[in-house]
Amino acid sequence: MSGIDKSAAEAEVVRNKQLLLKDHVIGFPKESDFIISTENAISLNVPENSKGVLLKNLYLSCDPYFRALMIKPDHSIKTPFPAFTPGLPLYGYGVAKVLDSEHQNFKKGDLVWGTTGWEEYTLTTQTNSLFKVENTNVHLSYYVGILGLAGITAYGGFFDVCHPKKREKVFVSAAAGAVGQLVGQFAKLTGCYVVGSAGSKEKVDHLKNKFRFDDAFNYKEEDDLDAALKRYFPEGIDIYFENFGGKMLDAVLQNMNMNGRISVCGMISQYNLEKTEGVHNLMWLFYKRITMRGFSAFEFYHLFPKFAEFVLPHIQENRLIYVEDIAEGMESGPSALVGLFSGRNVGKQLVFVARE
Numbered sequence: 001m002s003g004i005d006k007s008a009a010e011a012e013v014v015r016n017k018q019l020l021l022k023d024h025v026i027g028f029p030k031e032s033d034f035i036i037s038t039e040n041a042i043s044l045n046v047p048e049n050s051k052g053v054l055l056k057n058l059y060l061s062c063d064p065y066f067r068a069l070m071i072k073p074d075h076s077i078k079t080p081f082p083a084f085t086p087g088l089p090l091y092g093y094g095v096a097k098v099l100d101s102e103h104q105n106f107k108k109g110d111l112v113w114g115t116t117g118w119e120e121y122t123l124t125t126q127t128n129s130l131f132k133v134e135n136t137n138v139h140l141s142y143y144v145g146i147l148g149l150a151g152i153t154a155y156g157g158f159f160d161v162c163h164p165k166k167r168e169k170v171f172v173s174a175a176a177g178a179v180g181q182l183v184g185q186f187a188k189l190t191g192c193y194v195v196g197s198a199g200s201k202e203k204v205d206h207l208k209n210k211f212r213f214d215d216a217f218n219y220k221e222e223d224d225l226d227a228a229l230k231r232y233f234p235e236g237i238d239i240y241f242e243n244f245g246g247k248m249l250d251a252v253l254q255n256m257n258m259n260g261r262i263s264v265c266g267m268i269s270q271y272n273l274e275k276t277e278g279v280h281n282l283m284w285l286f287y288k289r290i291t292m293r294g295f296s297a298f299e300f301y302h303l304f305p306k307f308a309e310f311v312l313p314h315i316q317e318n319r320l321i322y323v324e325d326i327a328e329g330m331e332s333g334p335s336a337l338v339g340l341f342s343g344r345n346v347g348k349q350l351v352f353v354a355r356e
């Protein structure tokens with residue numbers, strides 16, 4: 001941008017709608033834990049030589065890890081994540097358009113995904129967590145789902161952690177969500193037998209009919225999870241992709257086969273508890289020589305090019321289905337976020353903020 005253009009545009013200041021955390025959260029989050037604010041204004045121009053980038057946010061990702069960021073830093077349950085600050089906008093993954101840039105790697109008009117604020121416009125200098133949208137033949141929103149965090153989580157957490165082989169028996173919990181639906185489909189593409197669990201009839205139908213899992217069950221209708229797993233896996237489980245924790249993990253441990261692998265992606269049943277549940281069947285780890293490994297998606301970020309090469313043809317040739325649950329507008333943010341913890345979302349939950 002020329003000097004004349006820049007100073008002429010510097011006058012352009014707009015209201016910036018934001019979603020703020022009201023206070024740290026105890027127990028299950030409620031919609032009233034968040035505030036939509038239009039009090040702040042923002043200049044649509046990046047200060048010269050600041051290396052900043054001004055983003056217009058298009059889609060924002062709702063993720064279960066947000067719950068850990070809502071915990072008061074001095075709470076007795078510790079998390080390794082820096083907490084959100086009450087009174088400030090949440091931050092997380094989003095897809096955005098560059099409106100102005102003083103950074104050599106980004107120019108006006110670029111589409112990017114990565115870390116951004118829960119607001120209409122974000123001025124950021126954290127450019128190492130912004131990535132260019134490489135492929136515009138897919139839905140832009142996929143960059144906060146199948147082509148973003150959820151995708152690399154499912155890919156690394158399944159292939160790198162579990163080393164699946166054809167005909168192995170795979171169980172996925174929270175299977176109809178952003179990550180689970182992909183893990184199940186990756187397992188099917190590998191030739192595995194796959195069963196998923198989810199919390200409603202609609203989700204179970206999706207698992208069996210849309211994502212082509214071999215079978216699925218509603219864990220809320222099962223009084224005895226051990227008995228349910230024995231029904232679906234009479235020959236035992238080789239791989240468990242853990243999203244759930246607590247009583248599901250306990251039941252799975254007793255049903256694992258020799259040399260089984262458990263990929264610990266998350267434990268959403270524990271995130272809102274003031275005291276997390278114990279796990280009682282850990283002895284099965286050595287009875288059955290099971291490998292149980294937790295991971296963070298970050299450790300697989302270097303695999304993004306390989307992952308894109310794997311996943312894009314499957315998307316384009318309809319061998320992979322990706323279901324999204326898109327809430328409209330920043331105002332729908334609180335209910336979309338809270339809904340993650342009551343199972344209201346069917347598929348990847350995100351918020352649509354604005355068109356390009």
Ligand code: NAP
Pocket residue numbers: 063064065149150153174175176177178179180197198199200203243244264265266267268269270295296297298339340341342343344345346347348349
């Ligand atoms: P998601 O499955 O799209 O949404 C969350 C789902 O979890 C809800 O729809 C609900 O499904 C289930 N759920 C909510 N509260 C529950 C509870 N109290 N007990 C049992 N199930 C509950 O979310 P996602 O983004 O795909 O994340 C899935 C898991 O992966 C989470 O544990 C998350 O923390 C983890 N994760 C980890 C990484 C990593 O780097 N390790 C990265 C991304 C995600 P139902 O209706 O089926 O109950």
